[in-house]
Amino acid sequence: MGPSKSKVLLTGVTGFIGGRLLPVLLEQGAAVRCLVRSPQKLPAQLFNNPSVEIAAGDLLEPDTLLRAMEGIDGAYYLVHSMGGRSIFDARSFIERDLRAAENFTRAAERVGLQRIIYLGGLGETGDNLSEHLASRQKVGRILQSGGVRTTALRAANIIGAGGAPFEMLRYMVERLPVMVCPKWIDTRSQPIAVQNVIEYLTGCLFEPATSGLTLDIGGPDIITYRQLMLIYARVRGLRRMIVTVPVLTPRLSSYWINLMTPVPAGVVMPLVEGLKNEVICRDNRIRALVPSRLIPMEEAVCTALTEIQQGPGRLPSRQACLMR
Numbered sequence: 001m002g003p004s005k006s007k008v009l010l011t012g013v014t015g016f017i018g019g020r021l022l023p024v025l026l027e028q029g030a031a032v033r034c035l036v037r038s039p040q041k042l043p044a045q046l047f048n049n050p051s052v053e054i055a056a057g058d059l060l061e062p063d064t065l066l067r068a069m070e071g072i073d074g075a076y077y078l079v080h081s082m083g084g085r086s087i088f089d090a091r092s093f094i095e096r097d098l099r100a101a102e103n104f105t106r107a108a109e110r111v112g113l114q115r116i117i118y119l120g121g122l123g124e125t126g127d128n129l130s131e132h133l134a135s136r137q138k139v140g141r142i143l144q145s146g147g148v149r150t151t152a153l154r155a156a157n158i159i160g161a162g163g164a165p166f167e168m169l170r171y172m173v174e175r176l177p178v179m180v181c182p183k184w185i186d187t188r189s190q191p192i193a194v195q196n197v198i199e200y201l202t203g204c205l206f207e208p209a210t211s212g213l214t215l216d217i218g219g220p221d222i223i224t225y226r227q228l229m230l231i232y233a234r235v236r237g238l239r240r241m242i243v244t245v246p247v248l249t250p251r252l253s254s255y256w257i258n259l260m261t262p263v264p265a266g267v268v269m270p271l272v273e274g275l276k277n278e279v280i281c282r283d284n285r286i287r288a289l290v291p292s293r294l295i296p297m298e299e300a301v302c303t304a305l306t307e308i309q310q311g312p313g314r315l316p317s318r319q320a321c322l323m324r
């Protein structure tokens with residue numbers, strides 16, 4: 001299935017990833033139906049675009065899904081249920097995550113969808129896995145358990161302006177000359193630039209060989225969270241000191257990050273709990289299936305900062321950014 005011939009259902013278009021994927025799919029000639037809970041969140045010009053249809057719907061309301069999937073070839077599943085401003089919202093997402101995935105799988109089977117492409121999280125299975133990462137894996141298994149061939153991409157933190165992990169990083173490093181962090185600061189991960197994620201998401205639609213596979217996606221750098229913070233500080237020309245305190249629990253540090261950043265508590269807490277888990281690609285088949293230039297983290301941070309300063313799409317040269 002190639003984007004120029006396909007009619008695609010896009011979920012999560014009011015979010016960080018879906019909002020960036022939509023213009024790229026349109027550029028590649030796809031017709032896109034966007035399933036949204038709140039159409040009023042979308043920019044007005046989308047409603048006049050002949051290649052875009054808006055379908056009001058909710059993954060927790062199965063009837064809305066059947067309608068939204070009619071006449072669709074393939075669908076992107078770019079939804080999670082974390083959210084809410086209160087720390088009490090941080091525990092209720094798992095049941096919603098699983099119910100949404102069940103509903104989507106059943107509806108996709110009923111309408112005979114050809115493909116689903118899901119973006120979930122890296123992280124091995126096991127007792128120690130955070131609830132959020134475990135939930136992301138369960139969602140992948142539910143989608144793959146149905147009769148529709150489902151590609152599950154697994155990513156660690158995605159670095160781009162407006163994404164929750166990058167905004168947490170940005171606010172922490174900008175605001176705190178001395179950062180007191182728990183042990184997770186030295187957990188290794190393989191973050192990926194949002195531009196690479198979008199290339200993989202569109203590439204999978206083009207490449208039938210990715211259909212039905214679970215594929216790890218990551219950037220070129222395997223680094224600790226400490227190194228990522230120091231990369232951010234270096235790009236911004238900031239001097240920062242990180243002090244490790246073994247007694248600080250993930251829960252306490254998430255309260256602290258919640259105070260320091262505008263990211264909602266219902267997102268911060270599950271994400272911070274997951275920082276104890278190493279998130280590194282175990283297989284790199286995606287690199288042969290969808291070849292891309294993998295963007296180093298320094299460049300990803302630089303691009304994200306420039307977008308924040310100048311608006312999306314204004315990409316700097318790496319040198320220009322580092323010389324600011």
Ligand SMILES: NC(=O)c1ccc[n+]([C@@H]2O[C@H](COP(=O)([O-])OP(=O)(O)OC[C@H]3O[C@@H](n4cnc5c(N)ncnc54)[C@H](OP(=O)(O)O)[C@@H]3O)[C@@H](O)[C@H]2O)c1
Pocket residue numbers: 011012013014015016017018035036037038041057058059060077078079080081100119120121122136155156157158159163164165
């Ligand atoms: N950001 C990262 O660093 C990262 C890393 C690894 C994997 N991922 C995966 O990438 C995917 C997208 O994440 P994101 O960062 O783009 O999240 P996001 O910015 O928080 O967006 C989430 C989207 O899901 C929609 N949504 C939530 N519940 C829904 C429901 N019941 N029905 C319909 N839509 C619903 C939201 O719509 P509303 O506007 O209506 O709330 C929003 O558009 C997720 O599967 C996530 O696990 C993200």
